[in-house]
Amino acid sequence: MSNGLLPLEFLSPGQEAVIKEVAGGMSLRRRLTELGLVRGSTIKIIRNDNFGPIIISLGNGTGSGRLAIGRGMAHKIMVEMVKEV
Amino acid sequence: MGIAALAKPEREKVIALVGNPNSGKTSIFNDLTGARQHVGNWPGVTVEKKEGKLGYQGQTFNIVDLPGTYSLGAYSEDELIARNFILFDKPEAVINVVDASNLERNLYLTIQLLEMGANVVVALNMVDEARARNIEINIPRLAQALRVPVVPTVATRGEGIKELVATVAKQIQESTCRPLKVNYGREIENELDKLEQIIKQDAKLAMRYPARWLAIKLLEDDERLEAELQKEGSRPVLEAVAKSKKQLHEILGEEVEAIIADRRYGFINGLVKEAVIRHQTLEQRLTISDKIDSVVTNRYLGLPIFLLAMWAVFQFTFKLGDPMIGLVESAFESLKGLAAGWLEALGAPQLLTSFIADGIIGGLGSVLVFIPPIFLLFLAISLLEDSGYMARAAYIMDRLMHALGLHGKSFVPLLIGFGCNVPGIMATRTLESRQDRLITILINPLMSCTARLPVYVLFTGAFFTANQGWVIFSLYLLGIVLAIIMGKIFKTFLFKGETAPFVMELPPYRVPTLKGTLIHMWERGSSFVRKAGTVIVGVVVLIWVLSNLPLGVAYASQESLIGRLGTILAPVFKPAGFGTWEAAVALVFGILAKEVVVGTLGVLYGVEENGLTAAIAHSWTPLSAYAFMVMTLIYIPCAATIAAIRRETNFWGWTAFAIGYSLVLGWVMAVLVFQAGRLLGLG
Numbered sequence: 001m002s003n004g005l006l007p008l009e010f011l012s013p014g015q016e017a018v019i020k021e022v023a024g025g026m027s028l029r030r031r032l033t034e035l036g037l038v039r040g041s042t043i044k045i046i047r048n049d050n051f052g053p054i055i056i057s058l059g060n061g062t063g064s065g066r067l068a069i070g071r072g073m074a075h076k077i078m079v080e081m082v083k084e085v
Numbered sequence: 086m087g088i089a090a091l092a093k094p095e096r097e098k099v100i101a102l103v104g105n106p107n108s109g110k111t112s113i114f115n116d117l118t119g120a121r122q123h124v125g126n127w128p129g130v131t132v133e134k135k136e137g138k139l140g141y142q143g144q145t146f147n148i149v150d151l152p153g154t155y156s157l158g159a160y161s162e163d164e165l166i167a168r169n170f171i172l173f174d175k176p177e178a179v180i181n182v183v184d185a186s187n188l189e190r191n192l193y194l195t196i197q198l199l200e201m202g203a204n205v206v207v208a209l210n211m212v213d214e215a216r217a218r219n220i221e222i223n224i225p226r227l228a229q230a231l232r233v234p235v236v237p238t239v240a241t242r243g244e245g246i247k248e249l250v251a252t253v254a255k256q257i258q259e260s261t262c263r264p265l266k267v268n269y270g271r272e273i274e275n276e277l278d279k280l281e282q283i284i285k286q287d288a289k290l291a292m293r294y295p296a297r298w299l300a301i302k303l304l305e306d307d308e309r310l311e312a313e314l315q316k317e318g319s320r321p322v323l324e325a326v327a328k329s330k331k332q333l334h335e336i337l338g339e340e341v342e343a344i345i346a347d348r349r350y351g352f353i354n355g356l357v358k359e360a361v362i363r364h365q366t367l368e369q370r371l372t373i374s375d376k377i378d379s380v381v382t383n384r385y386l387g388l389p390i391f392l393l394a395m396w397a398v399f400q401f402t403f404k405l406g407d408p409m410i411g412l413v414e415s416a417f418e419s420l421k422g423l424a425a426g427w428l429e430a431l432g433a434p435q436l437l438t439s440f441i442a443d444g445i446i447g448g449l450g451s452v453l454v455f456i457p458p459i460f461l462l463f464l465a466i467s468l469l470e471d472s473g474y475m476a477r478a479a480y481i482m483d484r485l486m487h488a489l490g491l492h493g494k495s496f497v498p499l500l501i502g503f504g505c506n507v508p509g510i511m512a513t514r515t516l517e518s519r520q521d522r523l524i525t526i527l528i529n530p531l532m533s534c535t536a537r538l539p540v541y542v543l544f545t546g547a548f549f550t551a552n553q554g555w556v557i558f559s560l561y562l563l564g565i566v567l568a569i570i571m572g573k574i575f576k577t578f579l580f581k582g583e584t585a586p587f588v589m590e591l592p593p594y595r596v597p598t599l600k601g602t603l604i605h606m607w608e609r610g611s612s613f614v615r616k617a618g619t620v621i622v623g624v625v626v627l628i629w630v631l632s633n634l635p636l637g638v639a640y641a642s643q644e645s646l647i648g649r650l651g652t653i654l655a656p657v658f659k660p661a662g663f664g665t666w667e668a669a670v671a672l673v674f675g676i677l678a679k680e681v682v683v684g685t686l687g688v689l690y691g692v693e694e695n696g697l698t699a700a701i702a703h704s705w706t707p708l709s710a711y712a713f714m715v716m717t718l719i720y721i722p723c724a725a726t727i728a729a730i731r732r733e734t735n736f737w738g739w740t741a742f743a744i745g746y747s748l749v750l751g752w753v754m755a756v757l758v759f760q761a762g763r764l765l766g767l768g
Contacts, residue, residue: 026306026342027160033346034155035588036190040347040354046375049384052484053493053587058190065187066374068480070587 006081009054009074011045017079018042024076032077035067042082098257099147099174100139103167103198104182105191106153107592109210112240113182114150115604117250122604133514135608141250149176155190157197159309161517171203172294177257179203180249185215185222185237186593188361192353195231199265202295206253207235208245214593218372219364227360232265241598264295267352269345272336276329277301283325290319304330305342374593378477387481394474395500398465402458402504403535409457417450436633443640444629453614458535460610462501462508467605471597476589483587488569490576492516492587495525499568502532503561506722509534510729511609520580524572526733527743530722531568533561536679540717543683547698548707556711560718567719567750628677641688647673661716661755662709672716678723708767712759720751 005020019041022029032038036058046066047055054074058065069077102117104110114122118137135150151170152163159165171179181198183191198205207228215222228235234252238245268274280300285291290299302310303326314323333341381390425442469475475497483493494516502509509529516522541560545553631647638645643652643666651670658664658672667689675682683697690700701710721744722730731740 026340029343029346030156030158030160031588033350034158034193035590036193036350037588038346038350039343041189041350047378047382052384053480055378055382055480055591058187065190066378066591066593068476068483068587068589068591070483073588 004080005078007075008043008045008056008069008077008079009048009071011048011079011081013045013047015081016042016044016083017081019077020080021078022076023078024073028073028076032073036065037067037077043079097145097147098178099149099176100253100257101170101174101176101179102148102150102182103171103179103194104153104210105155105184105187105194107590108153108182108184108187108191109238109240110150110153110182111605112598112601113180113208113210113238113246113249114148115601116240116243116246117148122608139250141254144254146253154194156194157201158305159307162519165309168201171198171201177204178253179205180208180253181205182208182210182240185209185212186218186220188215188220188222188357189350189353192356193349196265196267196349196353199231199233200267200295200298200301202264202298204256205231205233206249206256207231207233208240208249209235209237210240212237212245213239213242221362221364223360223362227356230356230360232263241595241601264297266297267349269301269348272333273304273341273344273348276304276333280304280322280325280329283322287319287322289317290314290322300326301345304333305345372593374473377594378591381474381477382480387477391478391481394469394478398462398469399504401465402462406458406461410454413454413457414450417446417453421446421450436636439633439640440629444626456610456614459505459508460606462504463609464602464606466501466508466512467602467609468597471595471602471605473592473594476591479589480591490573491524492518492521494589495521498525498529499532502529502534504535506530506532506534506726507729508609510726510733513733520576523734523739524575524580526730527575527739527746528568528572530726530743530747531564531571531719533564533718534679536723537718539680539683540675541714543686543697544701544705544710544714547702547705548710560714563715563754564718567754571746571750628674641670641685657752658716658755660760661712661752662706662759663713663716663755665704668713672720675717676721676724676727678725679717682717708759708762711762712755715758716751716755718751719754720748722747 008017008019011017019037019039021039022032022037037043042059043056044059045054046057051071053068053070055066055068058067102110102114104113114135114137117139122135122137133152137148137150139146139148149170151167154161154164154167157164157168157171159168170176179198181195183195195205195207209222209224209227212222222237224235224237234256236245236249236252238249240246269277277297277300280303281296284294284296284299299310303314303322311323330341333344337344380386421442424446425438428438428441466475469478478497479493481493482496486493486496495513498509498512498516500509501512506529509532510526513522513525513529516525537560538557541557542553545556549556628647631650632641632645634646635644638648642648647670648666650673651666651668654669654673655664655666658669667686670689671682671685674685686701687697690697690704705713721727727740727744730743731737734740
């Protein structure tokens with residue numbers, strides 16, 4: 001799945017990805033922008049139980065920032081995988 | 086006495102504190118101001134305004150703590166307050182608290198501050214944590230790139246605070262601020278230049294706003310500013326903006342707002358690349374926080390751990406609080422005796438003595454006994470919050486709360502409501518969406534607080550001794566079920582529209598500092614006492630007056646106004662099975678505080694509390710007793726809760742709504758219980 005985009009929701013813990021597109025309205029995008037989730041930002045999945053919110057880290061996990069993202073929102077964030085586990 | 090002391094005192098200079106939530110802003114504020122703090126409200130809104138004084142070399146600075154925000158748009162009350170303060174109150178300096186271990190996102194706010202032309206000093210906080218994560222920040226380089234002073238701090242240990250103060254003082258004196266320019270790319274810059282020129286021709290606008298900043302904001306679709314310009318009739322500017330936006334959209338093929346955000350982050354990324362070195366460890370290891378999280382937020386362990394933590398909070402609050410409640414009670418009891426004795430000795434009229442002793446002191450006492458558990462509960466909550474666990478609790482509960490159409494964050498206030506609705510309602514402040522917050526406030530009184538317990542104990546003791554526990558449990562459950570139903574109804578009919586998306590920061594776990602936690606507890610607890618106090622005194626006085634008029638009647642007898650009121654109200658409760666004037670009066674007094682129902686019935690039946698069980702067993706039936714307990718659970722929140730609702734919604738309309746709907750719901754439920762029971766032959 002080299003160049004394909006997929007929703008953030010489907011990533012597993014440990015995987016890293018780059019945000020390519022946010023398929024939501026402007027208010028959703030604004031909220032994400034404030035929190036540092038914009039196109040081009042790298043994120044790493046810390047936890048994904050396949051139900052409930054997903055925990056991700058900004059960057060490759062070295063920083064301390066952790067965000068919990070609701071599943072509905074994670075469905076609208078399209079990413080490109082950069083590192084498999 | 087030096088010369089400096091003789092010099093004329095200058096106007097007090099204002100320093101504003103700005104920063105992301107969880108950046109350690111509060112710690113810096115505490116470090117700067119110590120105990121010299123003052124909490125008030127921003128005019129017209131419910132957001133708290135914290136101010137404090139800082140003395141430095143004979144000058145006094147007024148420190149204003151602006152709400153924690155990620156951005157300075159106008160999309161939330163908090164952001165707007167922070168932005169307007171910087172634009173219009175023009176603080177002499179702005180300390181921007183930045184979390185060093187989370188630099189990119191924090192700098193997004195910094196850039197916006199700089200674009201507004203604020204006189205910024207960056208407090209690069211938590212540098213110790215960044216270092217522990219192998220993040221090395223070249224501070225001079227960062228300062229050079231941002232063109233403002235950057236001071237490293239560790240606020241929790243007070244490190245770097247002296248340097249910060251000295252730097253800010255120097256910055257205020259020199260006041261050399263040159264607005265930073267992010268390059269938004271040739272196309273956008275061209276339009277910005279054009280817009281700037283047009284804005285500058287509008288004298289009123291140009292005086293009010295920095296031209297470039299306004300141009301950027303208008304391209305970013307800032308509804309607030311657009312509306313203002315519309316009102317002010319700045320037609321040429323708006324037309325030019327619309328034209329620019331259209332043109333840019335055509336060239337760039339995308340929303341301008343998104344591109345501006347991208348460029349800003351691009352600028353930040355470039356800056357971070359230059360000033361920050363991240364030493365990659367060979368293996369990306371999980372942080373300690375992540376390790377704790379893997380247990381605490383585990384899909385199987387998360388919920389039990391959370392329940393255990395809550396159980397511990399309640400044990401802590403009420404086991405420790407109970408003896409203190411006793412102390413407050415006896416303190417008020419002896420105060421009452423003292424005041425009465427003293428007034429009688431002075432020859433004061435009997436009515437005045439009764440007013441002060443029974444009315445004011447007795448009434449205040451019945452509410453203020455809650456101070457110990459409230460303070461303890463706030464202490465426990467502050468600990469959970471400052472340690473970072475609260476955010477995890479919201480994460481865990483989000484799954485369940487979704488069924489309610491609410492967020493995980495709404496759960497904590499509801500849970501606290503089981504202890505006392507007042508701190509429960511105050512805890513809704515952590516909710517970002519106003520809708521969610523209002524719903525959570527409105528359903529909070531349905532959480533059966535500890536003050537209702539004495540009523541349940543009395544009536545179940547009289548009628549349901551065999552299965553007392555289960556009967557009481559059923560009332561708690563009823564409250565929860567009704568809260569779920571009402572929450573759904575409010576959501577559907579009052580607050581249409583989509584649920585705010587759930588994204589929230591999970592700050593790294595930290596050991597809370599004693600000072601920080603105590604200040605936290607004190608702020609919340611004391612603000613409850615001050616604000617609730619006024620409303621409570623009002624209700625207390627009203628009830629006392631009603632109990633004593635017309636002159637010469639026995640206190641709270643059937644002939645007194647309140648007795649007559651009870652007699653008038655009694656038929657209303659007949660369908661619910663407790664249509665006696667005593668029950669009606671007890672319910673009226675219960676508004677003061679729910680447990681007062683018990684004491685009132687004691688007075689009205691003319692028996693001490695231990696004889697009350699027998700008196701009740703004599704004149705009630707099990708069914709009417711259960712209906713009465715249902716009524717006590719649901720009808721009108723107590724005076725302190727009413728005060729809290731008024732304070733937190735900042736609107737009498739919602740307060741009246743909360744009173745009205747709970748009264749109707751309580752009556753309907755009590756009648757339903759009684760009539761259904763009778764049909765089943767239980768009456």
